[in-house]
Amino acid sequence: MNAPDLKEPKGKRDWSEAVSVVARKKPSPAVPDKLYEKSKTVHNQRIDGPFRRFKWAVMVVTLAIYYITPWLRWDRGPYAPDQAVLVDLANRRFYMFGIEIWPHEFYFVAGLLIMAGIGLFLVTSAVGRAWCGYACPQTVWTDVFQHIDRLFDGDRNARIRLDKAPWGPAKIARRTSKWSVYLVISFVTGGAWILYFADAPTLFADFFAGEAAPIAYATVGVLTATTFALGGFMREQVCIYMCPWPRIQTAMLDEKSLIVTYKDWRGEKRGSLKKAAKDPDAYGDCIDCLQCVAVCPTGIDIREGPQIGCITCALCIDACDRVMKDIGRPRGLIDYATLEDCKHEAAGGTPVSPWKTLLRPRTLIYFTIWGGIGGALLFALGVRSHTDLTVSPDRNPPFMLLSDGSVRNAYTLKLRNMESRPRVMEVALGGLPGGVLWTDTIALENAGRSQEIEVPADATRTVRAYVLAPADTDEQGFTFTLTSLDEQRESDTAETRFSTPGGNP
Known part of the structure; x- marks a missing residue:
């Protein structure tokens, strides 16, 4: 196309008129009729092949784990729950088969979350968004609902024709039946989730008897609604628009992924x-x-x-x-x-061989970090003590001066027994020459350097302890030592201070 002539026109036309003429001659760019186009429903076609069969296997395994796990039993003795996997919020415990996590051991949960994140980096750097394609909950439940679509509406072409067909008794009946199945699956999904937070058989019976806690019904309602909407209708929009991982994954991928x-x-x-x-x-x-x-x-x-x-x-x-x-x-x-x-x-x-692609420095570094964290958690889990002691000295008043000149300090001890059986434990003083100890469970006449206390199974017992020292005692640090009087002889030590009138405030 020749360039338009922009010379100043002759005659009575002014320059602005010439520009308007040029503008009329110049082809205008295509302007879309709409700034926003409604997304079209995706009707994917059924296919069979190795990857489709692998998706079937992953879907069956993940759904089986989700729905069956709360019903598995694990014998922990008469003093602990027998549910294999349980998040006991009321008693602040997390049980996973033979592992029991207490609140002060939250670093185990933090470590698992870090391992999950690094594992996602490892998988993405090696095989792209394989997590998204096979094991992501959104993918799994979307896959389930797509198979429900085929069951009621047929394969891709039949579903497209049904979408375009006008609403009538047959279409309404199909949609109602299909959406009812959606709702049942969504309800079962939400119902399975709450079973992880209480004894599954008991909560199941209480739920349908109307005797469960209000939060149980609220949780099931929210999860039912979100599963119904996200898995039944929003589907690919969640993966493309709502999920942040597609935008993060670009940092994980390179030319060798x-x-x-x-x-x-x-x-x-x-x-x-x-x-x-x-x-x-x-x-x-x-x-x-x-x-x-x-x-x-x-x-x-x-x-x-x-x-x-x-x-x-x-x-x-x-x-x-x-x-x-x-x-x-x-x-x-x-x-x-x-x-x-x-x-x-x-x-x-x-x-190039896929093994050569997978076994490269980047993936090996991710795997080493992931494995190192896992190994450290297993080591910490293997050597952890099932006995724990915390000590809090009284601050007001910090000491009591008795009539004979001796000084008494008061402390709050928390004795933690992490075994699923009651245990007798000994609390003993370390340091503080001339000091004696007694608790609110015994009389002053029985004071000594140590006391024996029974701690219930899988519980923390709070005890008031008093330490008495001679009048000439200076302010100093000392220790409480808690020892289990059984074959394990586990112990824990806590440092604290003994306050006196002549000490620093």
Whole structure:
């Protein structure tokens, strides 16, 4: 197109009129009719293949773990709950099979959360968004609801036709039946969650008898509503718009990360079988059948390159491999591959072994950190003591001066027995020459350097302790030592101070 003539016009027309003429001659850019386009419902097509079967296996395993775990029993003796996995908020305990976590041991939970985060980094740097594609709760429940769709409405084409059909008795009946199943699954999902926080059989019976706590009904209601909405209707919008991980994952990926990739140097130029038969050299392997788009649960076209909507479920690989097999062309047009491997293969090289891709410095560093934290947690769990002592001295008054000149200090002791049986424990003084100890459970006449106290199973006993020292005692530090009087002989020591009138305030 020739450039418009911007010379000053002759005659009576002024410059502004000339500019308007030029503007009319210049083609205007395309302006969209709408600034916002309503998202279309994604109806993915059923597909069978190795990755689809792997998704089935992961879905069955994860759902079985979620729904069955609260009902598993674990014998911890007569003094502790027998639910295998229990978050006992009322008593501030966390039970997982043979492990019991107390509030002061929250570092174990923090360590597990850190391991989960680093594990996610490791998986993403190695195989992209494999977590999103297979094990993420949103993916698992979306997969369940999509299979419910096929059960009631048929496969992809039938669902599309039903969506376009006008509302009538048949469509209303189908939708009502399907949404009722959605609701039942959502309710069971919310109901299973609360069973982790109380004895499952008892809470189950109380819930349907109307005797459960109000928070139980509120929690089930909220989780039912969110599962129904997110898994039944929002689906891919959660993965694309609501979840922050697609935006974070770019920092985890590099040119050596395995991702689902369309090999454009092999597939382009796209054309049908008829066109390729007439001119084989002009067309690539992609026959533009759109099967990769039809099976995608988020509705993207992987041939457009890596994008935020790809959850790396690899269903497009199953679809493309089936098409390649049917038309007699080699598989792998869409495949798990690294960008580095793609460049190498496009230049005529052979594909790199996946093991070489996975065993590289970045993934090994992540795995080393992940394994190191896990090893440290296991070591701490193995050597931890089941006896714990905390000491709090009285601050007001800090001491009592008795008539004979001796000085008495008062302390609050918390004796923690982390065994599932009662234990007799000994509290003894360390240091403080001439000092004697007695508690609110015995008389002053029985004071001595140590006292024996029975602590209930899996409990913390609070005891008031009094320490008496001679009149000439200076302010100084000393210790309380708690020792279990059983075969384990576990002990814990707490340091504190003895206050006197001549000491520092």
